[in-house]
Amino acid sequence: MKKLKNIAILGAGNLGLAIADGLQRAGFLADRKLFLTRRNTRSIESWKSDNVEVTSDNKYAVAGADIVLLCVQPHQIEHLLKELRPVLDSDRHILVSVITAVGIEQLSSYAGGPFPIIRAMPNTAISVRESMTCMAHNGVAESVQTEVENIFACVGKTLWIEEPLMQAATVVCASGIAFWMRFIRATMQGGVQLGFDAHDAKEIAVQTCLGAASLLNGTGKHPEEEIDRVTTPMGCTIVGLNEMEHNGLSSALIKGLATSFERINQMKKPDNEPV
């Protein structure tokens, strides 16, 4: 029987652990080994189990793994990949980077050679297996693409994109979780103002948000068509919606996305990198 590939998550922070959580829930880790690393492992010791090793030794983790997920912050990746050079094996390892603003060519040069590298942009909903993960590569073998796609497909939806679109994917799908959270929170605040207690306001806001997303998923319709079904002429919805637009709802969202996008451009400039 073909041996399942072991996985190392280097940089088990917010996103790294969310990925580990999702893979665990999906049963993806059965019969595989998972290595979790960070420099200070105290907060992730509870992850240790028969098939999960926790270590601050990245080289040890990579030596035991076939698929290496790079989950450190953008300014930390150069140091990490240079540290890994002695143990990276281009015939064995597949590198998967979720790191913002660092391109495949750059990763390759930090790693010191031509490795199969895939960039993936999931979001933190990966922990509950509801990620939207955009992926890009620059010519890796189909078997490698499939191997990596299988990882992310068991924890949400996947989409292959061209690498230049990775920046937009970061904003819309990864930062997107924070944007939607704020939208939901504002709905809750409104709900409390109108009389619900905080618990009920949250339940109503979350389920209504899920309902809206499910409608689009289920029908394939454009949002505006669904809006038309809700906005009774001279009713309460259209006046609320128009008031929101007079106050710049759509404009604020689009400007926010564009500002996040622009920030990634700045992150790409070496002289702006945090130390």
Ligand SMILES: NC(=O)C1=CN([C@@H]2O[C@H](COP(=O)(O)OP(=O)(O)OC[C@H]3O[C@@H](n4cnc5c(N)ncnc54)[C@H](OP(=O)(O)O)[C@@H]3O)[C@@H](O)[C@H]2O)C=CC1
């Ligand atoms: N958070 C999100 O929703 C998303 C994040 N991303 C990208 O994912 C990456 C990680 O983001 P996020 O999880 O939020 O960041 P975090 O800071 O939460 O996680 C980074 C982790 O890397 C560890 N780390 C740093 N240096 C090393 C090293 N040399 N070896 C091993 N571990 C190390 C840190 O722990 P310690 O200090 O103990 O070493 C930390 O736990 C970023 O590049 C970000 O752009 C992409 C999509 C979504």
Ligand SMILES: O=C(O)[C@@H]1CCC=N1
């Ligand atoms: O805020 C950030 O820079 C990272 C990338 C997308 C989500 N978090």
